[in-house]
Structures are given as structure tokens and as C-alpha cells.
Amino acid sequence: MPENPPLYTDMTVDEYLNFVSELKKVEKSKRNQQISDIMEMLRITDVRKRLIRNLSKGYKQRVGFAQALIGNPEVLILDEPTVGLDPNQILEVRSVIKDLGKEHTIILSTHIMQEVSAVCERIVIINKGKIVAVDTPENLSKAISKNSRFIFKISGEKSSVVGALQAVDGVKNVEVNEKIEDDVYEYIVDADKDVDVRKPVFFAMAKLGYPILETKEEELGLEEIFRELTTRDIAVNAESDNSQEDTSQEVPKEDEEAKENDGAEEQAQTDDKEVE
């Protein structure tokens, strides 16, 4: 489904979906059932008798979505399916995409990182026509960050806490972030990559008798990953995964994207096979 769905604006939703199922050679006996199922799922049943021209952008988008679903395709390619929708509609469309992901392979192309983290299980980032990363969001985050970063809230005297933290093996940098209460501060601890300093920090603090109120490992958000990948020359898994089946599906898409924007692009994919 393209960004602007191909709709015949002078037809009603019913007529349009009927025409499409005829076009896609859906059997006559199954046609009505399939159309009403799809309309139910996308919640467009109440506008079925209206001209597409008179529908709002959100409805149009969903009618276009319905069109793509007719004939029960194995692979669905969606290009920015939530553009121009209001927040409620966006949530609805995303939940539909998630549902569909259980039975179909969905290739979703978008610029919206929240959308990617909300619905996608596998991410392909494309920069200037080249695949720069293929992986799950978590792995990407780990692969990109040079440090592992932890946030502690510790109750105790500031200078001795900082001193103790810096003495822990693997810690590179300690920063006092903010004062929470009297004697309670938030500390940002950067450690070497792949070193988990939470346990040693706990024992170090225990030795001093300072209670740790909160411990958090910070993961890089998708937006940061995206910026990292598209502004620097790093590649994650790009080479090794290139030959895989799923990326080959994206090759024509990628060309088109590169042409359109000539810049950084993000593609993400929900694959039912990955879930199981």
C-alpha cells in the first residue's frame, strides 16, 4: 500500500472493495464474507455506503488498507501507513498491523521511530540506498553504544559515592546528574562495553552503608540508533545479512526510497516467523 492509497474517489467503499476483489479474482462465494470481515477489522463498516471522495483522510487510508488486504496476500508492503492520521487512528492502525503480523509478513517503511518500536520485530535501516543495519531493536541498541550506561539513585554523601563508583572495575566515567532529595543524587555511570557494573556497585555501596534506591540500565532509543547509523560510517550486520531471503524482498523498495528522499531512510519489518 502506497502512502497515498489508490482510490477511485467517485465510488462508494462497497463498490470499490467489490471492484478490487473482482480484479484480484477472489471467488464470488467468498467475496462478500471477506469484504465484510476486512471492513469490520478496519472499522469502516459504517461508511460502506459513502463515496470515498467524502471520507476523511483517516478513513481513506483505512479503505486503502482494506484494498491491500483483499485477496489475503502473504506479504504486505506498507509505505507510511499512519501518515496524516490523528493519534487515535494511528493507534488503531498500529494494532491492526500488529494483528496482521501474526499471519502475514509485513514490510513497513516509515520515518516515525515510535512506530517502529511499537510494531516491529526486525529493523532494516537504509542510508542513501545502502542497508546499514539489519537486526532486532535491542541488538541494534547494544551494538551501537560504545559504553554501557547505568543510572543509580544512591542515598549518601556525594563525594564519597563518586569516589567509590570510580573505584569499581570497568567504570570509565561518573557524572552527578541531579539532586533528588537531601543526600540523594542521581548518578550516571558509563562503563566499558559489555561490562555490567550493577553488582560491584551494589557491594561497594553496601560496604559504605549507602542504600541504592534505584538502578537502571539505559538503552539507546531508536532515534539515537538511527542518528548514529546514518551520520557515521558504521554498519551492523549489513554485510552478512545481505544474502538472506528477507532482505532481497526489500531491494526494489529501497531503490525507490533512495530516489525519493536521497537521504536517510528507515525500514522495519514485522515477520511472523521471527515471533515464534
Add this chain to the structure above:
Amino acid sequence: MLSIYKKELKTYFYSPLAYVLSGIFVLVFGIYFLSQTMPKVGHGIAQIVFGGHLFFASFWLVMLIPILTMRVFAEERKNGTEVLLMTSPVSVPQIVIGKFLAAFTVFLTMTALTAIFPIIISINGELIISNALSSYLGFILLGASFVAFGLFTSSITESQIIAAVLGTVTLFFILLIDQLKSFVSGILLEIINQLSLYEHYKQFVQSVISLKDIVFFVSLTGMFLILVIIVIEKRRWSQG
């Protein structure tokens, strides 16, 4: 193919286009009919050759048919709905033929409406039925080739206006070729005679039905339809 045909026909008759064009066509035809027959009434001329009226009407087709066909592919392309058709299991020739048949059906409806005029003649005088039928056959064949040409101009552009203007102007020039005949002679004259739409059409109006003329129009129609298919297939492969 049938689904395309049905959908196209619906589009024609759901919009005012088909009605307006048929209305204009019948109106103009009626005015001409009146002006030609009224003076003869009461002058003892009972027999009126109907073919002449159709011959005049064919000049109007030059304007009306491109308007009828201008949206067929141009609109599809502009709205991006072409993608839907291209990605469906229906083949390009099926799409083109489906659309051609739908436009041709509208043209036939327009033509059928003019049948009231020969009926009027036959009530008030004597109609040479064979001449009327042969004229209609020629008219329909001519119309088919015009429709195919209209589809062709619509397929090469994204703008409906350009499609319509291009269609009308080109058909008009094809008409003007006949005017060149007074300047040329010999083999050139022969070529123009063979290529001229109206030379061939005139045969039908003069009650001469020959296989040669039928083949001429049918192959002309076929040629433009094949051109449309080529244009669309080409775009399918060149646009990434």
C-alpha cells in the same frame, strides 16, 4: 476484463459526462436535421438520403470522442490508481480492451439515440433503409477508430485537458489531409486517398460496403489499441 468494463461503464454513467455528451450530440444532430429537412418538406421531395446527416455528424465526433476518452488513462495515472490495476492479476491488454469496450459502449449509446431521426423520416417520408444501415455501420467503425485514438492520447499524458486537445487537434489534422488532395496528383494522391479516413467512410455513406473499408477501420482501431498497450507496458517497466 469484465470487471474493468463494468467499472468503467459505471464511471461514465455515474458522472454527467456521458449524458452531457449524448445530449450535445443529439442536439446538434437534431438542429442539422431540422435545417436540412425542413426546407424540403412540402416540395415533393419525400426521399431523403439519411447518410448525409451521419456524414455531418462524424465531424462532431472529432470533438466529442476525445472528451469522452480523455479521462480513461490520464485520470488513472494522476490519481495513482494505475498502480492498483497494474498490480492486479489482470493483464495490460485486458485492461486496455476492457476500457475500450466501455468507451465504445457509450459511443454506441450516443449513436443509438440518433436513431430517432431515421424513424422520423420513415414516418413522414420514405427512408432508404439500406443506405441508413450502411451509413450507421460506417459511422460505428469510424467511431471505434476515434475511440481507440482517444484512448491513445489519454494514455500518453497525465493531464486530461492535454489528452482531449491532442486528440481533437490530431483528428482534425487527419481530416485536413483530404484538403491536400487538390494540390497533389499521381502516386501522392493515391496514398492520401488510401489513408484518408473520410475517403473510406464516404464509401459507407454512399451505400457501398466493401471488405477493404471495414478492414481499414478495424485495423486502425487495433493499431491504436496496441499502441496504448505498448505505452502502458513501457511505463510499467521504466518507472521504478
